[in-house]
Amino acid sequence: MTSRTPAGDAHPYLRAASAGVRHHTRALAPPDAAPPPPxxxxxLDVLHAHLTALLHLLDRLAETTRPPHPAASRLLAAAHTRLWQATNEVHSxxxxxxxxTAADAEARTCRPERLPEGPPVLTIxxxxxxxxxxxxxxxxxxDLRPHTTACAR
Structure with missing residues (x-):
């Protein structure tokens, strides 16, 4: 199996996650198929996990970018805030x-001996x-108020 990423690529996992999201988006709406289920x-739990991982990544990038490039860091911090708003809406x-559904009924059943962190429905x-x-x-x-923007370019 060969990889399409260059040997010196510092972000292979991020590229793979982005490719996975693109693949999932295409799979949800194939051009010749019936509409996907809601x-x-x-x-939404898996999507929320992905968004919170992106939150942590943006937070870390903003922190490491701040000393050498404060203006860019402010923009990353703003993106972090907007991503939080999206994450909050997915949670809602x-x-x-x-x-x-039967799966949700099973998820609501708390069995501490099997799941020390609690029922799966509460992990989100x-x-x-x-x-x-x-x-x-x-x-x-x-900072957390609703935001609207227009592209300046």
């Missing part, structure tokens, strides 16, 4: 979806609370 809770959508909330705590240490309520 999102379910498991799908997760809780608005119905929970009457634990992840979201941890990310929210991190966001609130670095931003103000004014």
């Amino acid at each position: 999102a379910d809770r498991q799908h 959508a997760f809780h608005l979806l119905p929970t009457d 909330c634990q992840r979201h609370l941890a990310a929210g705590h991190s966001i609130r240490r670095k931003t103000t309520p004014t």
Whole structure:
């Protein structure tokens, strides 16, 4: 098996994650197939995990970019805030979806001997609370207000 990334590529995992998201997007809407089913809770949980991982990456990039390039760091911090807003909306959508499937019923069953972190349905909330705590240490309520922008180019 050969890799398409150059030998000196410093970001192969990020490229693979981006390729995976693009593949999933294309697979959801093939041109000659019936419309895809609506999102379910498991799908939004996985998407939320991806978004929170991106939050951590943007946070770290903003921190390491700040000393040599403060203007670029401010833009990365703004992107971090906007990504948090998207993550927050995905979390809210997760809780608005119905929970009457057998998988969700199983997920709501707490078996501490099998799952020390609690029922799987709550892991999105634990992840979201941890990310929210991190966001609130670095931003103000004014920063978290809804944002609109127009491209200046």
